[in-house]
């Protein structure tokens with residue numbers, strides 16, 4: 001299916017699932033290399049990152065645990081610029097190597113917010129792995145360590161990413177029609 005409708009918007013096929021799977025496999029390999037012989041805490045950002053996290057986890061060979069945090073900054077296709085911390089951290093992260101797992105890094109506000117929260121947690125180090133990165137929209141200077149696919153500044157859905165709550169289950173990634 002090359003075009004789909006979600007609510008009031010039309011979306012067209014942008015990245016086929018084979019390409020996404022290949023990118024995720026490469027991210028997994030890079031993480032396995034980076035954290036070899038280390039314990040890793042994956043901090044998964046709900047809801048969007050659960051699909052990427054599940055795909056990634058199955059390919060990790062390093063000793064790892066998971067914890068989830070829920071934030072939101074989007075309403076429809078527009079960034080609201082206010083991040084609400086909905087579910088906070090429950091784990092003790094002292095001395096842990098933390099890897100934030102994101103579906104997408106857009107402005108980077110969410111990433112910067114999470115890093116800010118973790119500053120008071122005495123973690124060993126913080127890195128991020130994101131399925132999708134929009135470098136043209138990125139407003140921060142924090143390094144984005146593991147990137148599946150960089151894309152232009154377009155609104156996309158699928159593989160966990162939603163438009164008003166729908167489209168997360170799509171196996172391919174779609175972009176909003178011009």
Ligand code: IMP
Pocket residue numbers: 048073074079102103104105106107108109110111154155156157161162163
């Ligand atoms: P940031 O804080 O601007 O980096 O945006 C982070 C969050 O906004 C992501 O985790 C997504 O939930 C959402 N988001 C950003 N871009 C898109 C998109 O193109 N489609 C769907 N959600 C997006």
Ligand code: MG
Pocket residue numbers: 045046047048049102103104
């Ligand atoms: Mg998200």
